Amino acid sequence: MSEKTMVPSRFIFCVMVISMFLLVVSSIFLLQFSNHSFIPRSVLELILVNNTSFYFKPNFKKEQSIPPSFPPEDLPIYAQRELICQVSNSSQNISFVGQQRQMACNPTQALLRVFMYDLPPEFHFGLLNWKGKVNQTWPDLDNPKQIPSYPGGLNLQHSVEYWLTLDLLSSNTAQVVRPCTAIRVHNSSLADVIFVPFFASVSYNRYSKLHENEKVSVNKVLQDRLVDFLMGQEEWKRSGGKDHLIIAHHPNSMLDARQKLGSAMFVLADFGRYRVELANIKKDIIAPYRHLLGTISRAESASYEQRPTLVYFQGAIYRKDGGAIRQELYYLLKDEKDVHFAFGSIKGNGINQASQGMASSKFCLNIAGDTPSSNRLFDAIVSHCVPVIISDEIELPFEDVLDYSEFCLFVRASDAVKKGYLLNLLLSIKQDKWTKMWEILKEIAHHFEYQYPSHPRDAVNLIWEEVAHKVSSMRFNLHRDHRYQLKL
Ligand SMILES: *[C@@H]1O[C@H](CO)[C@@H](O)[C@H](O)[C@H]1NC(C)=O
Ligand SMILES: *[C@@H]1O[C@H](CO)[C@@H](O)[C@H](O)[C@H]1NC(C)=O
Ligand SMILES: *[C@@H]1O[C@H](CO)[C@@H](O)[C@H](O)[C@H]1NC(C)=O
Ligand SMILES: *[C@@H]1O[C@H](CO)[C@@H](O)[C@H](O)[C@H]1NC(C)=O
Ligand SMILES: *[C@@H]1O[C@H](CO)[C@@H](O)[C@H](O)[C@H]1NC(C)=O
Numbered sequence: 001m002s003e004k005t006m007v008p009s010r011f012i013f014c015v016m017v018i019s020m021f022l023l024v025v026s027s028i029f030l031l032q033f034s035n036h037s038f039i040p041r042s043v044l045e046l047i048l049v050n051n052t053s054f055y056f057k058p059n060f061k062k063e064q065s066i067p068p069s070f071p072p073e074d075l076p077i078y079a080q081r082e083l084i085c086q087v088s089n090s091s092q093n094i095s096f097v098g099q100q101r102q103m104a105c106n107p108t109q110a111l112l113r114v115f116m117y118d119l120p121p122e123f124h125f126g127l128l129n130w131k132g133k134v135n136q137t138w139p140d141l142d143n144p145k146q147i148p149s150y151p152g153g154l155n156l157q158h159s160v161e162y163w164l165t166l167d168l169l170s171s172n173t174a175q176v177v178r179p180c181t182a183i184r185v186h187n188s189s190l191a192d193v194i195f196v197p198f199f200a201s202v203s204y205n206r207y208s209k210l211h212e213n214e215k216v217s218v219n220k221v222l223q224d225r226l227v228d229f230l231m232g233q234e235e236w237k238r239s240g241g242k243d244h245l246i247i248a249h250h251p252n253s254m255l256d257a258r259q260k261l262g263s264a265m266f267v268l269a270d271f272g273r274y275r276v277e278l279a280n281i282k283k284d285i286i287a288p289y290r291h292l293l294g295t296i297s298r299a300e301s302a303s304y305e306q307r308p309t310l311v312y313f314q315g316a317i318y319r320k321d322g323g324a325i326r327q328e329l330y331y332l333l334k335d336e337k338d339v340h341f342a343f344g345s346i347k348g349n350g351i352n353q354a355s356q357g358m359a360s361s362k363f364c365l366n367i368a369g370d371t372p373s374s375n376r377l378f379d380a381i382v383s384h385c386v387p388v389i390i391s392d393e394i395e396l397p398f399e400d401v402l403d404y405s406e407f408c409l410f411v412r413a414s415d416a417v418k419k420g421y422l423l424n425l426l427l428s429i430k431q432d433k434w435t436k437m438w439e440i441l442k443e444i445a446h447h448f449e450y451q452y453p454s455h456p457r458d459a460v461n462l463i464w465e466e467v468a469h470k471v472s473s474m475r476f477n478l479h480r481d482h483r484y485q486l487k488l
């Protein structure tokens with residue numbers, strides 16, 4: 001090596017030594033003066049060590065010092081997105097009950113982007129006797145008093161149309177605190193699904209009878225107009241309706257239009273009154289009935305010993321179609337000990353009696369009626385009465401999220417009518433096994449609540465999740481259909 005190169009390297013060495021010395025001295029200097037006003041103490045603590053802070057906390061176990069990944073990686077993507085959505089902005093107050101959130105949901109974070117047609121009010125809130133100002137399509141959500149209520153009584157069972165629509169409307173308002181599972185977008189090209197805000201169940205329940213001077217019922221007129229409207233929309237033509245979401249929870253709703261709109265994704269109570277090409281589990285979504293009985297709080301829920309009735313059933317006993325089994329079970333069970341098996345639907349005071357009955361029974365029967373499903377299952381769940389499902393054709397909501405066998409018993413109809421079979425089965429479930437199911441019922445009951453504003457993982461949000469799951473297979477089919485369609 002030549003002298004020329006030796007000189008700079010010695011120089012660099014000196015510079016390094018000096019700078020290290022300066023660094024050490026300045027650190028000591030800083031620390032020593034930390035109690036004085038030279039540098040604010042709070043700044044120092046933040047820079048050096050904040051022992052209450054998660055990231056700077058000294059931690060001797062290495063594996064623990066790595067901050068856990070957020071959201072947890074073992075969660076499915078949609079669940080991760082939901083979580084990020086809820087906590088991504090820590091400067092906001094993110095609490096879902098009773099507090100105000102600072103901003104509306106962000107479309108890029110939502111699980112599902114939904115375009116909703118601005119159908120005139122007579123298709124939705126107008127059916128609830130809501131009257132807005134001239135040209136006003138939707139009620140003003142900023143004023144909670146302006147939000148029309150859904151008709152009560154048995155109508156409520158099928159109110160999913162109302163809760164989903166309100167949830168979408170509120171997704172653009174900063175005032176309403178809700179999870180951002182679904183968000184309404186105003187450009188249909190950016191949407192995953194197209195929502196059709198027709199309150200088909202209330203239309204069936206209230207407007208299918210002919211009133212004086214009417215030749216055709218309002219329910220039928222609305223369905224015909226809806227079909228005309230949809231067939232004229234670019235969005236419908238684009239996908240042949242496959243990405244449209246139509247709520248038809250009452251088994252008789254949409255009777256006139258369902259044939260023409262069968263390519264859409266339906267939200268239904270069950271498939272009992274649909275031909276399999278029109279509605280099936282591949283394409284459509286099963287939504288829970290809104291329970292008619294009040295939800296029992298965990299604290300008030302009676303335990304095994306506090307429920308004197310072994311098994312409870314209250315309902316219409318003579319039904320057409322699949323309901324013949326109710327009669328057979330009635331004659332098998334009516335005289336047994338600790339069994340309540342009685343006629344009558346739960347209208348009026350029946351609701352109170354049924355509430356008390358279910359809340360003081362260990363098991364509640366759900367027997368196929370004229371349709372495979374009924375609100376009874378959901379009444380049993382919110383009463384924490386272990387459901388016994390005797391309905392071979394039943395489809396259950398959210399079955400990809402919930403394992404019903406953990407909190408329900410399933411009995412084949414052919415077994416249930418064997419003499420002694422059902423009672424022996426129920427008596428063989430001992431207290432500890434029953435209590436396990438009861439504990440799970442208390443855990444999962446909130447998945448069956450419809451409410452506005454919606455809460456994390458309640459019925460409204462789980463329905464959006466189900467829709468999001470269907471979107472990828474729907475796109476798959478859509479894209480296959482495009483194969484031989486020439487785009488010019
Ligand atoms: C850090 O912890 C020590 C001992 O636990 C405590 O005295 C000190 O106040 C803490 N400092 C901060 C900033 O929390
Ligand atoms: C330490 O961190 C906690 C939590 O991150 C924070 O609330 C606190 O204000 C910090 N302390 C100081 C002195 O900055
Ligand atoms: C968090 O929310 C506040 C208030 O809305 C906003 O100013 C800020 O930019 C947000 N931060 C992030 C990281 O999104
Ligand atoms: C969070 O909520 C509390 C109580 O509701 C309020 O005092 C506080 O100012 C809020 N913080 C922000 C950043 O909005
Ligand atoms: C209502 O809408 C019609 C048609 O778009 C328009 O001509 C009319 O001016 C609107 N009325 C009001 C009060 O905005």
Ligand SMILES: *[C@@H]1O[C@H](CO)[C@@H](O)[C@H](O)[C@H]1NC(C)=O
Pocket residue numbers: 187188189190
């Ligand atoms: C809707 O989104 C598409 C795709 O991003 C865009 O091309 C179009 O201009 C948008 N339409 C409107 C009305 O903003």
